[in-house]
Amino acid sequence: MQKWEYMQVLHFDNQITLVNGKKLPKPYPNPHEYFNQLGREGWELVAVMNVTIAVFKRPLIAEGQ
Secondary structure (H helix, E strand, O other): OOOEEEEEEEEEEOOEEEEEOOOOOOOOOOOHHHHHHHHOOOEEEEEEEEEOOHHHHHHEOOOOO
């Protein structure tokens, strides 16, 4: 069975300020560039909640692979 890991990204006022509950240092990344980078890393957008929280998933890779 496929296993997943998840990431929550807080996107508010065209800024990404939190990733998995951790505050990012300023200057905040550009959302368009940041989301494209996540896609290149294998993340897939699976939900948008409250219009400001984006949830991504990707297949979980076992340690050592």
